Amino acid sequence: MFMDHALSRRLERAEGAIGFTFTEARNRVTPGANARGRDFDGTYAVFDGLDSPMNQTFGLGLFGATTVEQLAEIEEFFAAIGSTTQHEVSPLAGAATAQLLVGRGYHPIEMTTILVQPITDQPVVAPAGLAVRIIDPVVDHDRFIDASVRGWTSDPAFAETIRALATVGVANPTMTELVVEAEGAIIATASLGVHEGVALLAGASTIPEGRGRGAQGLLLAARLAEAHRRGCELALMGTEPGSGSQRNAQRRGFAIAYTRTKWALRQGAAPSAAAAVQ
Secondary structure: OOOOHHHHHHHHHHHHHHHHHHHHHHHHHOOOOOOEEEEEOOEEEEEOOOOOOOOEEEOOOOOOOOOHHHHHHHHHHHHHOOOOOEEEEOHHHOHHHHHHHHHOOEEEEEEEEEEEEEOOOOOOOOOOOEEEEEOOOOOOHHHHHHHHHHHHOOOHHHHHHHHHHHHHHHHOOOEEEEEEEEOOEEEEEEEEEEEOOEEEEEEEEEOHHHOOOOHHHHHHHHHHHHHHHOOOOEEEEEEOOOOHHHHHHHHOOOEEEEEEEEEEEOOOOOOOHHHHOO
8 A cells, every 4th residue: 555645534534533423422421521523624623522532633634735724713613612622643734734733832742653454354263262252232331341441551540531431432333342252251352443444443452361362463353354344445543653552563464654643732822713814
């Protein structure tokens, strides 16, 4: 694959569209969350409730030149619901987008390596003693969420964030949740979202005592097989640059597409929308 603007637009659009579906699920799970999304001429803005790590835009600068007027409109969208403005930006958005963000008072806070893989029909072979399956969102609801939290963190403060995200994920009909079990106990969890032929692989975690048994490789293979069954052509995932997750993905056939930068607006840095367009 050649990583050009067209492919980056496709990947960012898929992730943004899937993120958009979480807003309806969030409002069902958390009445009063006021979650919402909006399409700004190709750039998806997602608000998943106060303090959610999903509050950001996708695709800025890929569907047209970034302008002061567009940024002001997006900032007003987030400010009106009490959220800071964050943009996760592909490098294919160009230096002009980054320069405009810096000049407007944004600063980089995070980087994510985006990996892709063409999807082909491959067998799913489970290591000895392990089994993988798609969950029943009702029967497996609590067990899936508990295992996700245990796999992600032992920090009680961060655990609440993970529990909230996992709860909304199970409630979101766009997402498919999978587990790996050993002797009937869930030891690993992961999620799959699909949009227009692109499969988003996310949320993978393994509880501490279940690590080193091949659970994540099994979850990856199972999600790719399910995505192939649904007619997907590409698989997409994001990892911390240089992390074990990135290394494992590359070992299993994923290639680095690019590294995104997340930009956050410093409080009080930008002018109002009215001032910006004068």
